[in-house]
Amino acid sequence: MIHYTIRLYDRIPVLVRLSFIITLILFFFAFLLHYLEPETFPTFFEAVWWAIVTSTTVGYGDFVPTSTLGRLAGMVLILFGIGFVLFFVQNLASATVDEKRHWQKGTISSSFNNHYIIVNWNERSRQFIEQIQRAYPERSTVLIDNTLSDSPFYNSNSLQFIKGNPSFQDTLKKANIRKARALIITAELKETEQSADAQSILTLLTAKHYCDDIYITVEILTSEQLPNARHAGADEIIASNIISSLLMTESLEQQGIAETITLLLDVEATPFLRSIPCPEEWIGNTFQExxxxxxxxxxLLLGISKNGQTTLNPEESTVIHEDDSIFLLDSSR
Structure with a gap:
């Protein structure tokens, strides 16, 4: 029992242990002075007040022991105060500095809930975070990256950096993936496109194995890896190279289409493109209705998604079912 108590005590943080010891000392001397000089300290609260101002060497002088034993107890308390209280303050300041340094280095586990997790630091992830903060300022975001030495975020309570390999479960655990809203995996462009896709799929597999209900969007660069990303469990795939090539091709013949597509996807533009579950009052109605x-x-309705297949501008007689998703342009937020 004694050994178990000692091990348990050793696991308690230093600041908690110091707080407990200081409180114990203050209450002991408060009780002692209340017992030795009940006339000077008629209530236990007044004795505690005296113990606190004495141990911190403030010494207001509103309560002063008059007996020899009381003054000796006060002298001992002052010595304890200089030692324990100052040591506590120093450790508190040191712990604050250490926590800030660990936060900056990305070694502290996240406590965010309903947050976004984005993998790899690059221009796309930087813009994603900026857009999220503008459009949804209440959302928190965790960045996982293994190349940064320090956090790219400063003085923000809604952004956190986790340093580590995103394909390791320990790293995803630090990012609190089980409480996250969604995970976004961007391609690491410092490698070849094939290697970047392989790393993205490995991260996807690890995330789905550790938390199978997390919604994951993954960026894939090569068309050959698109089926593998689907088999690995990606909820949504962004084929960035294919999208870019399509926009460039169409912009040659249809001037302004690239700007139009960008405007539709802008989270701050109006109207904006939305995908919503089918409202209950629409179930059983036709697309025209x-x-x-x-x-x-x-x-403005654009199309529907049935069983993972998207159809734009379907036939007017198409019946809407409960599991369908609706794509529309919305002018209100």
């Missing part, structure tokens, strides 16, 4: 209803609310 719900389009008419949507226009009354300043919404």
């Amino acid at each position: 719900i389009s008419t209803q949507a226009r009354k609310d300043a919404k």
